[in-house]
Amino acid sequence: MKLTLKNQIVFKSATFILAAVLIWSTSYTRDQQQLDKKKTATVELSFYKNADGDRTIVANVSTKNDSGKLVFVRGVKINFYTSALAGKSFLGEALTSEGGKASIHFPKEISTDTSGVTIIARIENDKGYEDAEAQASVKDARLVLSLSEGDSSKLISVLATEILANGKEKPIPNVEVNFGIQRLFGIMPLSDEANVTTDDRGMATFNFPKEIKGDEKGNVVLVARIIDNEVYGNVEATSISKWGEPLVVEKNPFPRALWEPRAPIILIISFSIIFGGIWFTYGFVIYQITKIEKKASA
Amino acid sequence: MEKKNEHTTVTNNNNVESIENDFLKPIGKYSPLNRFWIGFLLIIVVWGAAIYIRQIYFGLGTTAMRNYVSWGLYISTFVFFIGISHSGTLVSAILRITNKEWRRPITRSAELLTWVSLLFGGIMPIIDMGRPDRIPNLVIFGRLQSPLLWDIICIGTYFVGSSLFLYLPMIPDIALCRDRLSGNATRLRKWIYRKLSLGWQDTPGNWKRLEKGMHVMTIIIIPIAVSVHTVVGYIFAMTLRPGWNSTVFGPYFVAGALYSGSAAVVLIMAAFRRMYHLEKYITKKQFNYMGQIVLALTLIYAYFNLNEYAVPAYKMASSEGFLLHDLFSGSYSSVFWILQLGTVLVPAIILAFPKGRTPVMASIVCIIIVIGAWVKRYIIVIPTLLHPYLPIQKVPIEWSQYFPNWVEWSITFGALAGIFLVITLFAKIFPIVSIWEVKEGREIEEKYEQVDNAIKNEKENVQVATS
Numbered sequence: 001m002k003l004t005l006k007n008q009i010v011f012k013s014a015t016f017i018l019a020a021v022l023i024w025s026t027s028y029t030r031d032q033q034q035l036d037k038k039k040t041a042t043v044e045l046s047f048y049k050n051a052d053g054d055r056t057i058v059a060n061v062s063t064k065n066d067s068g069k070l071v072f073v074r075g076v077k078i079n080f081y082t083s084a085l086a087g088k089s090f091l092g093e094a095l096t097s098e099g100g101k102a103s104i105h106f107p108k109e110i111s112t113d114t115s116g117v118t119i120i121a122r123i124e125n126d127k128g129y130e131d132a133e134a135q136a137s138v139k140d141a142r143l144v145l146s147l148s149e150g151d152s153s154k155l156i157s158v159l160a161t162e163i164l165a166n167g168k169e170k171p172i173p174n175v176e177v178n179f180g181i182q183r184l185f186g187i188m189p190l191s192d193e194a195n196v197t198t199d200d201r202g203m204a205t206f207n208f209p210k211e212i213k214g215d216e217k218g219n220v221v222l223v224a225r226i227i228d229n230e231v232y233g234n235v236e237a238t239s240i241s242k243w244g245e246p247l248v249v250e251k252n253p254f255p256r257a258l259w260e261p262r263a264p265i266i267l268i269i270s271f272s273i274i275f276g277g278i279w280f281t282y283g284f285v286i287y288q289i290t291k292i293e294k295k296a297s298a
Numbered sequence: 299m300e301k302k303n304e305h306t307t308v309t310n311n312n313n314v315e316s317i318e319n320d321f322l323k324p325i326g327k328y329s330p331l332n333r334f335w336i337g338f339l340l341i342i343v344v345w346g347a348a349i350y351i352r353q354i355y356f357g358l359g360t361t362a363m364r365n366y367v368s369w370g371l372y373i374s375t376f377v378f379f380i381g382i383s384h385s386g387t388l389v390s391a392i393l394r395i396t397n398k399e400w401r402r403p404i405t406r407s408a409e410l411l412t413w414v415s416l417l418f419g420g421i422m423p424i425i426d427m428g429r430p431d432r433i434p435n436l437v438i439f440g441r442l443q444s445p446l447l448w449d450i451i452c453i454g455t456y457f458v459g460s461s462l463f464l465y466l467p468m469i470p471d472i473a474l475c476r477d478r479l480s481g482n483a484t485r486l487r488k489w490i491y492r493k494l495s496l497g498w499q500d501t502p503g504n505w506k507r508l509e510k511g512m513h514v515m516t517i518i519i520i521p522i523a524v525s526v527h528t529v530v531g532y533i534f535a536m537t538l539r540p541g542w543n544s545t546v547f548g549p550y551f552v553a554g555a556l557y558s559g560s561a562a563v564v565l566i567m568a569a570f571r572r573m574y575h576l577e578k579y580i581t582k583k584q585f586n587y588m589g590q591i592v593l594a595l596t597l598i599y600a601y602f603n604l605n606e607y608a609v610p611a612y613k614m615a616s617s618e619g620f621l622l623h624d625l626f627s628g629s630y631s632s633v634f635w636i637l638q639l640g641t642v643l644v645p646a647i648i649l650a651f652p653k654g655r656t657p658v659m660a661s662i663v664c665i666i667i668v669i670g671a672w673v674k675r676y677i678i679v680i681p682t683l684l685h686p687y688l689p690i691q692k693v694p695i696e697w698s699q700y701f702p703n704w705v706e707w708s709i710t711f712g713a714l715a716g717i718f719l720v721i722t723l724f725a726k727i728f729p730i731v732s733i734w735e736v737k738e739g740r741e742i743e744e745k746y747e748q749v750d751n752a753i754k755n756e757k758e759n760v761q762v763a764t765s
Binding site: 259261264275281286288289291292 | 451455458462466469498508510511515522
């Protein structure tokens with residue numbers, strides 16, 4: 001069948017429109033798929049035990065943004081599980097913070113056995129992120145700090161032990177302990193070589209350095225920590241001692257200066273004289289005005 | 299009673315009546331054109347106020363200002379308005395002290411311009427604040443070492459001083475309005491006249507008090523005005539930034555303020571001369587003299603411009619260099635050179651000739667100067683903010699550029715319309731020319747004429763006798 005010129009034009013136009021619609025719809029679908037596509041997040045687990053024996057599980061959630069940079073993920077729900085509870089493995093849930101952290105308390109009643117306890121953090125059925133999981137097996141450990149003072153040295157000793165299921169403790173050899181002191185915004189290591197490995201008895205010792213500032217009475221909070229250990233996680237012990245140098249507080253920490261909160265006296269005097277003079281003159285003029293009024297009413 | 303005669307008795311009673319009628323005639327009367335003008339201004343003011351409320355609600359993010367340019371059109375306009383406020387001080391206070399007789403018909407409008415531009419100038423930094431509710435913190439927790447606090451105190455002090463300086467010479471005229479206009483004035487106006495005239499009577503005692511107050515204010519308002527614009531200059535100069543880090547900024551700002559303020563006085567003179575038919579009082583003489591003052595101030599301003607740009611350009615320190623290149627040959631160069639040549643050099647050349655100081659020519663030149671002064675403030679504020687010592691990086695590209703958006707234009711034009719509106723309404727309630735001062739001037743003129751005639755007659759008599 002031979003098409004007329006008019007029909008050819010109609011046919012070609014229809015083909016062109018159809019092709020355009022097809023291209024547009026496929027690209028639209030691709031865009032939509034990209035929009036619907038969930039992101040991948042990475043979950044990392046940490047286990048903390050503080051000096052009071054409180055235990056916390058922390059999940060760190062991060063992802064890569066469009067430029068490939070690792071960023072923390074906020075507002076994602078993390079479900080925490082453990083293998084230690086028979087038949088009831090769910091520990092709880094928490095949303096990640098601005099820094100991508102979600103944490104829950106690890107119940108005190110859960111004890112670890114010889115192989116440790118497995119903790120799991122999961123992203124499950126999240127709208128924006130694919131399911132992800134992190135697992136860690138930790139054993140319960142304890143640090144005990146003791147302080148001894150000689151003629152010229154002050155020694156910090158720490159005993160690292162693993163708490164067994166029956167409640168007994170066994171020394172932990174070859175584990176690195178960090179010594180530091182508590183400061184306002186964190187823990188300051190006592191020196192560059194403040195990491196000491198425990199011996200066979202689970203003992204580690206460290207000489208307290210001189211010239212460490214304490215509070216006004218010389219009090220310092222000594223901290224011994226096992227940091228990010230694969231088996232024991234993060235364990236901490238603290239002790240208060242008077243080994244620090246007493247802090248001499250300046251009576252006047254903010255001397256009068258242009259760059260301090262209190263203005264220099266000369267500035268206050270100059271300012272007061274100038275503006276006092278001006279406002280006194282205004283007062284005089286206003287007084288003259290009030291006299292006009294008084295005269296009128298008289 | 300001698301004192302009373304000195305101020306009010308004019309040899310020709312018809313003359314007195316005529317002067318009073320000429321100045322009282324427009325008060326309280328609204329022609330259709332007046333009503334249209336006031337309505338037009340009100341619409342702009344209400345629009346500006348509505349957009350400001352919107353800005354408070356949605357935050358400063360609705361403006362074009364961002365992290366780098368946080369002082370945009372608002373602060374440029376603030377500096378411009380404060381500059382205009384120098385008009386009253388220059389024309390009124392300085393000419394009063396030097397006892398220039400030709401000042402008499404123009405002092406009131408100059409003082410009014412000062413007061414109104416200060417009122418709206420003081421509002422502009424508040425508009426620039428994202429949280430205006432925190433203004434009390436500036437007073438409660440303000441540091442005396444901060445130029446921002448100095449600025450608030452200086453402007454507040456200058457505003458109170460300007461209010462007194464405007465009000466004092468108005469008292470006898472308000473009393474005149476109370477006595478002559480009460481018949482057909484509204485109740486509100488009658489109340490205003492009664493309260494503000496303070497029960498003024500034409501007694502020597504009252505004149506003595508008034509003169510004492512005026513004398514003191516005339517002297518003190520000059521250093522206050524100078525200090526205000528110096529401190530406005532300090533806000534910039536005490537910030538470590540290229541282009542502002544200059545010791546000349548204080549006097550430079552004062553010179554710029556006097557230059558724009560005196561030009562604004564010429565414009566307000568011309569406007570009221572035409573609107574209120576005051577050609578008999580605001581004559582070519584006033585325009586000629588004011589033109590000469592504007593010329594002198596333009597040259598002084600040009601001198602400070604030379605200091606401000608030529609000295610750092612000679613050294614071309616790297617940080618200043620980026621800014622100066624941008625101004626001299628970069629993105630701001632066209633505006634910069636138009637300002638330097640078009641609003642400084644050309645006005646100076648025109649005003650140097652007597653024909654350039656006629657009412658029409660002087661008004662045209664002064665419009666150019668005033669607009670130029672506004673744009674100049676913009677050029678002082680914005681390019682420097684866009685050239686910080688630490689390079690702009692890792693921010694959206696829009697943050698490294700600035701041009702005011704519709705929100706800023708709306709609010710700024712609202713403030714400008716507010717100035718025009720207050721001036722218009724003021725002139726419909728109070729005499730825009732100081733009636734008693736003009737009468738006093740006429741009396742002095744007539745006395746001089748009498749003395750001249752007497753000397754002339756005496757000379758003629760002597761010539762006749764000798765011949």
